[in-house]
Amino acid sequence: MPMTALDLTRHFSRFRAAAPDRINLAAHSHHDWPDVTFAAQAAAWQDAAGLAGDKWGKVFGEVIPAVQAHLARALALPDPRTIAVAPNTHEFLRRLLSCFPAGKPVRILTSDAEFHTARRQMARLEEDGLVTVERIATEPFATFAERFGARIASGAHDLVFVSQVFFTSGATSGDLGALAGCRHSGDTLIVIDGYHGFMARPTDLAAIADRVFYLAGGYKYAMAGEGACFLHCPPGLAPRPRDTGWFADFGALAAPAGKSVGYPADGGRFLGATFDPSGLYRLRAVFDWLAAAGVTAATAHDHARSLMARFLDAVEAMNIAGLRRDDLLTPFGPQAEHGNFLAFRTERAGEIETRLAAVGVHSDHRGDRLRFGFGLCCNADDVDRAVERLARALR
Template identity: 30%
Template sequence: AAGPVVEWGHNTHELVSRLMTAKLGRDGELRVLTTDAEFVSVKRQLGALAAHARGLLAADDADEFLLRDPSAESLGRSVRTVVSCGALRIDCVPAEPPGTLQDRFVAAASSRSARYNFLYCSQVVFSTQQTIVTDVGAFAARVHASLPPPLPPLRGRAEGPDDRPYLVVDGYHAFLAVPTSFPPDAPLFYVGGLLKHAACGPNAAFVTLPPGARPEPLLTGWLADPSALESGGGRLGDPITFAEGSRLAGGTPAFGTALEVFCASMSLRKRLGVTVEATHAHVMLLHASLLRGLPPEGPISTRSLLPPQPEPVRAHALCFRQGSGGVAGAAAALLAKRGVGVDARGD
């Protein structure tokens, strides 16, 4: 069976930002549901939009408040509205506790008052490296099943895939690490990149498109349709067209080298029988070896260890809480002096 359409870009931030503008242009508004544990680039982008919207509001109206969603509150946590102003709304679901995140996200997505049209959630969160979307396909199906009935499309057009809410699952910290599969007709945009676990170099990211979806971003990029160059670029006001594979790319493709390395790496893996599942199993053995040797106390100990998730869904980093950013930084510096490289994120 044919797989989903794949669009390429230089980084996931660029791809996700363009998807946001596509939904804004299509619906005339952007209503975002996300979590409070996303990577810094998404936090910054949504924060910039929120700050701009707040600048258009009176001070009393710009305060953060809780969206009282009974179904979400029944699960123990409320959804926090970061900003709600005219054509922009941004709500976030607390990622803690991770065990109930999927249920709480699905419950929030069902809000008839919010009517989210852009839902974004990482498969593995950056801060704690915990897998919060354990089954991508099932999660997508649950989210879409919970969404309220759609409103009529704008301008009387026939409803298509791009009139439905966009669900984006960011798999950057899971791609080629946590075994992942989902049906080719799954209703989601799956985002990933070739730098982290693929180790193929920077400036290459991808997003799979759900069946029939053809986003048309407001931030088009000069290479959205190379055929426009054949007519001298057209005239201002001409219809905007998009070519498959470059509608989200933005500028001149600079990901050729990373793609070549990726293709060579995948060919070598195939010849050697090195699957994602085999790599994951090897890392789990390394985890087990480390966990057996942990002391009961200290910066890296059973006491500070964030409880590991079950091996089938566990990401490839173990995390240890230090209580504060300062202590975490000091622990990282101490370990570095002993030749151990660690990454300090928050506490």
């Protein structure tokens, strides 16, 4: 499949001008924000000033429906109303955990490479015996989907939680439809963490939208920054989370007979409480811009693959210990499934990151894993300049 690098850098002029010496190859972490988000941030302020408390009518009447529509198109969801929003995905994790009956531990199946949001929370609950956790090793990556799917099929778990793309390696968890098809019981909740997959890889949930929760946000590949996270909530599943906020009171409520707390049937049942809506203004603006430019997740992934190939070819020619193809955790090539960043396993990870930071090239590391991300804010010239600096820094 041909790979094409874009040059959209003119749309990121404010971020680039604010730090002109920086080359952002940590674009799997904090992405540059496109210029349209500046006006969106101002619009949120202006609506607060002009409408005061009435701004929530616009947030829930215009901004959130627009965001839901964009997200539904990006993920091929049949109904935008299944999408709930929140300032972070940790809120959604807590809410999901609160859906299970009290009095017995929640049985969780997950991987050994989940992001800290899930890893830390599950480990803490495990300490108090509130959950039991089975962690499946992601390596070897080639057999992960088969091994994980077999454990889903065992029916021994209440909650399955797994990343679409593992943040420690860039490897994927495999075909999401196949994983969902392994579900043994309708009572088992399957949650896909799209943290490094959303808007980094094309994602089609149409066939599994009735069975799988999907959570992600705008902080990374959607380039909208903090405070703009979402959860797709399959109709009928987990209808009454105990962790609930007053925003879940909005809309038509369906309550059992008596005085019990009612919930909307759509994604609103997973809403929390008051939050800063400016992130949603930014997310709407980013999606409006991407739509006008004809840029999709598939386009972004193709762009990233092109820049990754360019970077790898140049670095491979330098024969630098720790930055060889053999040091890659996830193979790169036409048949490889991966996210939009490269992860090298090297004892020099911290040292190399420090040296690159000194010459204005932003990367990051986690233990012995050095990561380079390639987003829409970068072009081929950025990669070439980064390689030149890398050669100087590691000479």
